[in-house]
Amino acid sequence: MPRRPFLRAFVSPAALCAIAFVAAMAAVLQFSVRAYIPGSLDPGGFTLVNFAALLKPLYGRVFLDTVWICFITAVCTLVIGYPVAYALVRAKGAFLKSAMLIVVVTPLFLGEVVRTYSWIVVLGNNGFVNTVLLKLGMIERPLQLMFTSFGVVLALVHVTLPVMVIMLAAALSHIDPDYERAAESLGAGPIRAFLSVTLPLSTPGIVAGVTTAFAWTFSAFATPQLIGGGQVNMVSNLVYQLGFASFNFPFAASLSVVGLVLAFGMIALLRAGLRPLEAVGPQ
Amino acid sequence: MKNRAETSGIEQKSAPPAGGQGFVRLEGVSKRFGDVVALHEATLDVRRGEILTLLGPSGGGKTTLLNLVAGFLLPDSGAIHIAGQPVTEVPPYRREIGVLFQNYALFPHMSVAANVAYGLRMRRLPRPEIARKVAETLALVRLVGLENRTPRQLSGGQQQRVALARALAISPKVLLLDEPFSALDKNLRGSMQLELKEIQRKLGVTTIFVTHDQSEALSLSDRIVVLSEGRIRQVGTPGEIYRRPTERFVASFVGDVNVLRARLEEVDGEAAQIAIGAAKLAVPAGTLRGCAPGAPVELFIRPEQLRLAETGDETACEGVVSAHSYQGGHVDLHLASEAAVSGRILMRWPGTEAIARWPVGTRIAVACAGTEAVAFPASPS
Numbered sequence: 036m037p038r039r040p041f042l043r044a045f046v047s048p049a050a051l052c053a054i055a056f057v058a059a060m061a062a063v064l065q066f067s068v069r070a071y072i073p074g075s076l077d078p079g080g081f082t083l084v085n086f087a088a089l090l091k092p093l094y095g096r097v098f099l100d101t102v103w104i105c106f107i108t109a110v111c112t113l114v115i116g117y118p119v120a121y122a123l124v125r126a127k128g129a130f131l132k133s134a135m136l137i138v139v140v141t142p143l144f145l146g147e148v149v150r151t152y153s154w155i156v157v158l159g160n161n162g163f164v165n166t167v168l169l170k171l172g173m174i175e176r177p178l179q180l181m182f183t184s185f186g187v188v189l190a191l192v193h194v195t196l197p198v199m200v201i202m203l204a205a206a207l208s209h210i211d212p213d214y215e216r217a218a219e220s221l222g223a224g225p226i227r228a229f230l231s232v233t234l235p236l237s238t239p240g241i242v243a244g245v246t247t248a249f250a251w252t253f254s255a256f257a258t259p260q261l262i263g264g265g266q267v268n269m270v271s272n273l274v275y276q277l278g279f280a281s282f283n284f285p286f287a288a289s290l291s292v293v294g295l296v297l298a299f300g301m302i303a304l305l306r307a308g309l310r311p312l313e314a315v316g317p318q
Numbered sequence: 319m320k321n322r323a324e325t326s327g328i329e330q331k332s333a334p335p336a337g338g339q340g341f342v343r344l345e346g347v348s349k350r351f352g353d354v355v356a357l358h359e360a361t362l363d364v365r366r367g368e369i370l371t372l373l374g375p376s377g378g379g380k381t382t383l384l385n386l387v388a389g390f391l392l393p394d395s396g397a398i399h400i401a402g403q404p405v406t407e408v409p410p411y412r413r414e415i416g417v418l419f420q421n422y423a424l425f426p427h428m429s430v431a432a433n434v435a436y437g438l439r440m441r442r443l444p445r446p447e448i449a450r451k452v453a454e455t456l457a458l459v460r461l462v463g464l465e466n467r468t469p470r471q472l473s474g475g476q477q478q479r480v481a482l483a484r485a486l487a488i489s490p491k492v493l494l495l496d497e498p499f500s501a502l503d504k505n506l507r508g509s510m511q512l513e514l515k516e517i518q519r520k521l522g523v524t525t526i527f528v529t530h531d532q533s534e535a536l537s538l539s540d541r542i543v544v545l546s547e548g549r550i551r552q553v554g555t556p557g558e559i560y561r562r563p564t565e566r567f568v569a570s571f572v573g574d575v576n577v578l579r580a581r582l583e584e585v586d587g588e589a590a591q592i593a594i595g596a597a598k599l600a601v602p603a604g605t606l607r608g609c610a611p612g613a614p615v616e617l618f619i620r621p622e623q624l625r626l627a628e629t630g631d632e633t634a635c636e637g638v639v640s641a642h643s644y645q646g647g648h649v650d651l652h653l654a655s656e657a658a659v660s661g662r663i664l665m666r667w668p669g670t671e672a673i674a675r676w677p678v679g680t681r682i683a684v685a686c687a688g689t690e691a692v693a694f695p696a697s698p699s
């Protein structure tokens with residue numbers, strides 16, 4: 036009898052998925068080095084022209100914007116998500132805990148399009164925010180919230196928050212509450228106990244959360260598409276425009292490849308930057 | 319150096335601490351968690367400089383009491399005083415207490431020295447003074463040379479010492495220890511107990527120690543508080559608790575005990591006369607209130623208070639040897655006997671001769687060797 040009888044049965048689906056992903060990636064890679072034949076969906080011969088074209092400032096701008104939006108989103112999500120995760124972990128009573136968890140993960144259950152449209156209802160010129168502010172007489176003309184990076188980041192934070200909270204909560208739940216009690220018994224008030232003990236011990240969770248949030252936002256499409264409305268473009272929106280508006284598949288593919296490399300590069304950079312922090316946490 | 323191990327018991331009673339009140343004082347302190355009464359109306363005085371042990375089975379309320387003194391929990395009712403100050407509403411970080419946690423709770427991201435210095439840094443002491451105190455405290459717990467290690471690089475016993483040093487560095491008013499040795503193996507536990515006692519004597523710090531291990535409580539404490547089901551059952555010196563338990567629960571929880579069927583003969587003031595077989599025995603009357611002469615009672619008697627009946631002795635009961643168990647220094651002799659409530663009697667012999675002298679199956683007559691026994695009304699069953 037084999038030592039792990041179910042190993043093959045359990046691994047096969049994963050292996051099939053992996054093969055499919057690799058095949059898709061290979062296709063994208065292959066397209067990225069083929070020539071574009073205007074008016075045809077089939078690519079031409081091998082060339083590096085697509086990558087050379089990406090050097091135009093227009094595209095560099097989109098890459099920079101994307102990184103910036105991802106960064107701001109990750110930071111905002113961390114700042115908002117940390118207290119939520121802390122409350123979630125330290126809350127007493129199973130009911131309160133589940134209630135908080137459900138509220139936190141709800142954004143994940145809404146489809147991306149539904150969620151984004153609801154933000155349009157909130158942020159639009161005749162939307163909730165502007166109507167309320169106008170009625171209260173706090174503003175005279177509607178604020179421009181749609182088609183701005185602010186609106187995009189707001190909506191991205193909304194959908195990234197559950198991921199951040201869950202990752203931080205996982206890290207925080209591994210920190211024995213006795214550490215905080217020990218700190219308090221030694222004379223540290225709650226805030227100092229938190230800053231000197233809990234926060235440093237949670238850095239592995241912060242690193243994991245920020246990296247995941249970054250990767251999560253980097254691939255955002257519908258949110259910048261609908262809320263940015265062409266004014267705020269991220270890499271995926273550009274890919275969409277090139278691929279499905281201009282039908283320039285090779286160029287779209289090369290853009291995707293560069294985007295992917297950039298995402299990996301940024302995440303590696305992020306991890307390297309956060310490493311000193313991580314050394315502070317429990318090994 | 320004064321040695322208070324010898325002044326336990328009676329002498330301490332005749333010399334109460336200044337003011338006549340405990341250094342740590344609980345007055346009618348209760349704490350419930352939902353429907354569970356974790357601590358009920360606890361009133362307790364802890365004397366300055368003593369080691370007081372909270373002893374009781376798991377779930378008895380020991381940790382709850384400790385957490386109330388530390389300030390990690392607020393009582394539902396009652397008041398707590400430390401050094402004459404009411405602290406019921408004072409948060410833990412202003413109570414100046416040292417706590418040794420069961421799992422040590424050493425900060426894993428700090429070195430040994432930083433752990434010990436933590437409480438001093440929180441008090442914003444000048445750096446040289448912190449360094450001096452850290453070195454002093456590490457020397458006290460014999461950890462010199464390990465300053466720069468992290469807790470993970472230490473053995474369990476070493477981590478324990480760091481935790482003790484960290485708690486002691488702040489010169490706490492009260493030292494609280496919650497089952498600190500339960501994770502250590504038996505040998506290490508014994509030496510840590512001794513060491514704790516030595517350090518405690520040297521510093522004279524008032525100490526509350528929690529354990530569910532009765533032998534640890536007996537060997538370590540100046541006084542013992544027996545707690546079960548959230549109630550204080552008895553407070554006394556180890557000797558009092560062991561020799562003169564005032565409750566059936568205390569008698570059976572602390573130490574090995576034989577429960578024999580006996581009869582109340584008469585009550586004469588503070589003493590009661592008990593008949594067991596042909597033997598007569600004087601026991602305290604306090605635990606037999608409400609019992610009429612002639613009523614059946616249960617005699618709680620320690621193994622070492624029983625011996626073999628010799629010719630001329632009054633035999634208390636008889637039993638048949640059912641097993642020996644060799645304990646190194648002595649042999650436990652198990653007897654099957656009708657006279658015991660559980661059907662079994664435990665006797666103790668020094669050395670190993672008992673195994674050869676009374677093989678399994680031998681019938682033995684048992685007599686009472688001493689007068690240290692207590693009796694309780696027979697349980698209704």
Ligand SMILES: Nc1ncnc2c1ncn2[C@@H]1O[C@H](COP(=O)(O)OP(=O)(O)O)[C@@H](O)[C@H]1O
Nearest residue numbers: 351354355356375376377378379380381382383
């Ligand atoms: N935080 C808590 N929530 C609910 N019940 C608790 C809590 N702490 C203790 N208890 C209950 O209170 C009782 C006493 O517990 P504890 O003080 O921990 O006992 P011990 O330390 O003697 O084992 C137990 O029945 C326990 O289940």
Ligand SMILES: [Mg+2]
Nearest residue numbers: 377380381382
């Ligand atoms: Mg406990």
